[in-house]
Amino acid sequence: xxxxxxxxxxxxxxxxxxxxxxxxxxxxxxxxxxxxxxxxxxxxxxxxxxxxxxxxxxxxxxxxxxxxxxxxxxxxxxxxxxxxxxxxxxxxxxxxxxxxxxxxxxxxxxxxxxxxxxxxxxxxxxxxxxxxxxxxxxxxxxxxxxxxxxxxxxxxxxxxxxxxxxxxxxxxxxxxxxxxxxxxxxxxxxxxxxxxxxxxxxxxxxxxxxxxxxxxxxxxxxxxxxxxxxxxxxxxxxxxxxxxxxxx
Amino acid sequence: xxxxxxxxxxxxxxxxxxxxxxxxxxxxxxxxxxxxxxxxxxxxxxxxxxxxxxxxxxxxxxxxxxxxxxxxxxxxxxxxxxxxxxxxxxxxxxxxxxxxxxxxxxxxxxxxxxxxxxxxxxxxxxxxxxxxxxxxxxxxxxxxxxxxxxxxxxxxxxxxxxxxxxxxxxxx
Numbered sequence: 001x002x003x004x005x006x007x008x009x010x011x012x013x014x015x016x017x018x019x020x021x022x023x024x025x026x027x028x029x030x031x032x033x034x035x036x037x038x039x040x041x042x043x044x045x046x047x048x049x050x051x052x053x054x055x056x057x058x059x060x061x062x063x064x065x066x067x068x069x070x071x072x073x074x075x076x077x078x079x080x081x082x083x084x085x086x087x088x089x090x091x092x093x094x095x096x097x098x099x100x101x102x103x104x105x106x107x108x109x110x111x112x113x114x115x116x117x118x119x120x121x122x123x124x125x126x127x128x129x130x131x132x133x134x135x136x137x138x139x140x141x142x143x144x145x146x147x148x149x150x151x152x153x154x155x156x157x158x159x160x161x162x163x164x165x166x167x168x169x170x171x172x173x174x175x176x177x178x179x180x181x182x183x184x185x186x187x188x189x190x191x192x193x194x195x196x197x198x199x200x201x202x203x204x205x206x207x208x209x210x211x212x213x214x215x216x217x218x219x220x221x222x223x224x225x226x227x228x229x230x231x232x233x234x235x236x237x238x239x240x241x242x243x244x245x246x247x248x
Numbered sequence: 249x250x251x252x253x254x255x256x257x258x259x260x261x262x263x264x265x266x267x268x269x270x271x272x273x274x275x276x277x278x279x280x281x282x283x284x285x286x287x288x289x290x291x292x293x294x295x296x297x298x299x300x301x302x303x304x305x306x307x308x309x310x311x312x313x314x315x316x317x318x319x320x321x322x323x324x325x326x327x328x329x330x331x332x333x334x335x336x337x338x339x340x341x342x343x344x345x346x347x348x349x350x351x352x353x354x355x356x357x358x359x360x361x362x363x364x365x366x367x368x369x370x371x372x373x374x375x376x377x378x379x380x381x382x383x384x385x386x387x388x389x390x391x392x393x394x395x396x397x398x399x400x401x402x403x404x405x406x407x408x409x410x411x412x413x414x415x416x417x418x419x420x
Contacts, residue, residue: 005398006395006398009394009397009398009401010379010394013379015378040405041401044404044405044408044410045373047350048358048369049373049376051350051351051353052269052273052355052374053269054351055265055268055269055272055281055351056265056268056269057265058278060265061282064264064286064289065261065264067286067289067290068257068289069254069257069260069261070253070256070257070260070293150322162387162388220389221389223389224390224391224392227392230395233362233364
């Protein structure tokens, strides 16, 4: 029985389940070569971990501690330096009130002209049914066609997550559509983005990718089931987009 | 439900040693690491309304720091900035806070890893996160995390002179 390097690594890191662990432990007892490889993983982990251990013990600069408490920090905001509010939570709340007012006013205007739209549960045309299957439309289709995860704005209407090749060759991309508060997976087929799965997400406020890009586990499982190799890096993602998602 | 900002402040102070260590794994020296810690904390305060009471503050902060680091690298790349060479003297790699030669050599090897491998190595090997926790934080499937970690380790082993043959990248 041979074991691949990732399994030996997971054993060394204590990540295998009880059954796998016992099985591999028995194999290691019989095979000094396996034992040696596991030991190398352990040794490397110990070396890397030891190298940085001292950083945790360094005295903490007072300035850093003050910033941690949120006091007296000055922050870069969209290119200009603004004083950091003494009570950030309260300041954000008032910013949100302003935004809500604007949203409310916008809704009124929209309500007059587009009242039919507000009645539909999804406030846009990002998901449409074509030939019996769900495909991306509107702003979602545009974003999937052209946006790059590496270059997108944090506050875009659609955020692109991972882009990857699926096992039967075509491209898939995960996304979060902010307005509809859904995350999903879109797979390219016949010049359309088919949507095999979506899931609601709690975006609570938005603005930051940290919250917005948190993919529900259900979507990550769907990705894992389709993924062929590794997700595309920034260069490969751009090349695929520039080739209009053609499969070579 | 919101958490008092004073309480969050105290909890971030408690996290500082770990935040500095995580930042150090992503930086070439302690000076750059502390710059990264500062910008992550400022970002966190700007978005503190998004932090849910009961959520794990360390994971939240690590995620923010990861994003700050990636964004910073991207904007440096766009401006055509290159990292200072090791011997430029402005922030010497071997600064007094580099506690041992081991830190210097491992840090230099980490600096040569691709972004995604460096993050996987930092979170699992240095910060001690489980594969599952690291995968969630990086928003990738478990299988992707483990293959990045395996490749990052193999590259580190080579760079640290442990030999390529000893730690194969793929299964034999």
